[in-house]
Amino acid sequence: MFETLKPAPGDKILALIAAYREDTRPDKIDLGVGVYRDDKGATPVLRAVKEAEKRLWIEQDSKAYLGLLGDVGFNEAMVGLLFGATTVTERVRAVQAPGGSGALRILGELIARANKDATVWLSDPTWPNHGPVMINAGLKTKTYPYFDAASASVRFDAMVEALKQAGPGDVVLLHGCCHNPTGANLTIDQWQVLADLAVERGFLPFIDIAYQGFGDGLEEDAAGLRLMAGRVPEMLVAASCSKNFGLYRDRVGCAMLMGASAEQANASLSQLTSVTRGSYSMPPDHGAAAVRMILTDPALKAAWCKELDEMRNRMLSLRQGLADALRRGSNSDKYDFVAEHRGMFSLMGTTSDQVRRLREEFGIYMVDDGRINIAGLPEDRVEYFAKALLKVCGD
Numbered sequence: 001m002f003e004t005l006k007p008a009p010g011d012k013i014l015a016l017i018a019a020y021r022e023d024t025r026p027d028k029i030d031l032g033v034g035v036y037r038d039d040k041g042a043t044p045v046l047r048a049v050k051e052a053e054k055r056l057w058i059e060q061d062s063k064a065y066l067g068l069l070g071d072v073g074f075n076e077a078m079v080g081l082l083f084g085a086t087t088v089t090e091r092v093r094a095v096q097a098p099g100g101s102g103a104l105r106i107l108g109e110l111i112a113r114a115n116k117d118a119t120v121w122l123s124d125p126t127w128p129n130h131g132p133v134m135i136n137a138g139l140k141t142k143t144y145p146y147f148d149a150a151s152a153s154v155r156f157d158a159m160v161e162a163l164k165q166a167g168p169g170d171v172v173l174l175h176g177c178c179h180n181p182t183g184a185n186l187t188i189d190q191w192q193v194l195a196d197l198a199v200e201r202g203f204l205p206f207i208d209i210a211y212q213g214f215g216d217g218l219e220e221d222a223a224g225l226r227l228m229a230g231r232v233p234e235m236l237v238a239a240s241c242s243k244n245f246g247l248y249r250d251r252v253g254c255a256m257l258m259g260a261s262a263e264q265a266n267a268s269l270s271q272l273t274s275v276t277r278g279s280y281s282m283p284p285d286h287g288a289a290a291v292r293m294i295l296t297d298p299a300l301k302a303a304w305c306k307e308l309d310e311m312r313n314r315m316l317s318l319r320q321g322l323a324d325a326l327r328r329g330s331n332s333d334k335y336d337f338v339a340e341h342r343g344m345f346s347l348m349g350t351t352s353d354q355v356r357r358l359r360e361e362f363g364i365y366m367v368d369d370g371r372i373n374i375a376g377l378p379e380d381r382v383e384y385f386a387k388a389l390l391k392v393c394g395d
């Protein structure tokens, strides 16, 4: 049977992990995959997570199935983390999912069950896996303009103009914060315009939020999502704990849906668990149990928030340092956007050829489209990276 299969193209971001690992140059720099690194280049297990895991090891007395929802306490805590204290949560239902990608996929399948002809609008550009996940869920995709490379900012007027074409039966996938790959984010006023447009046009907002706390803070990064939730009748949210809890390989995510009424939310939830039952059945427990422990224990939560602040502040200071170095080196304000962007990523405006030169000549790994993961930059290599970038770009 398998003789019919041709090799599938690899994922460009994940391919960088292996390429970087195989590079023997000691001074190589990994600005590729979206994984947080400390100044030593390590991605340690968060202290709060270690503590929760320790308690879990002592307290957990069974590995029996939890059920299709996963850890219900985790789901509740995640709804609180994302939606804040608001009555809309009476219409929100949540299912623990295997990572943010798993949440995206099962919500995509839920959309397909509700409307097999639905189209999901994706930002141009977006995380390269958004398209495949939605298409594999049985949906069609379209794009809306998002990023202006010349000014490294959001093309908001063009985005709104395009989304005026969307209507009922359309789903608009938005990045909750820390846009991947651009780093250029919507202002709260722009979220307001989009919420009004969603109500007027009748499209369904679907928010992918994988970096809450990496931009301006836990509350600040959820402000757009909360504004949207307060305005629209229905909404979907895919949340990830990979980055803000550092639980990448444990695959911890949460799929949330807000229905127009509690009854509709309940019916949709039963469809969502039927999707998971027909796929992987139940999500893996361990990481979500640790997150539940952290979010429901005030001391552990405070410790986690402190670690999250440390990660965010490191990224903000690297952004400023890199923008300053690029300003000095280029004698221009061309790269000032690096300090204004938020989250792990920025698109540096490099061509794939320039990215290849950075890799081959300078040992610097970044995604082909010019995306850097700012957290991968050691503080004492900022100047080196700035000089290499300006050299290959001729600036």
Ligand code: LMR
Binding pocket: 013, 014, 032, 033, 034, 035, 127, 129, 180
């Ligand atoms: C990234 O964008 O680098 C991360 O979200 C990792 C991934 O799965 O692509």
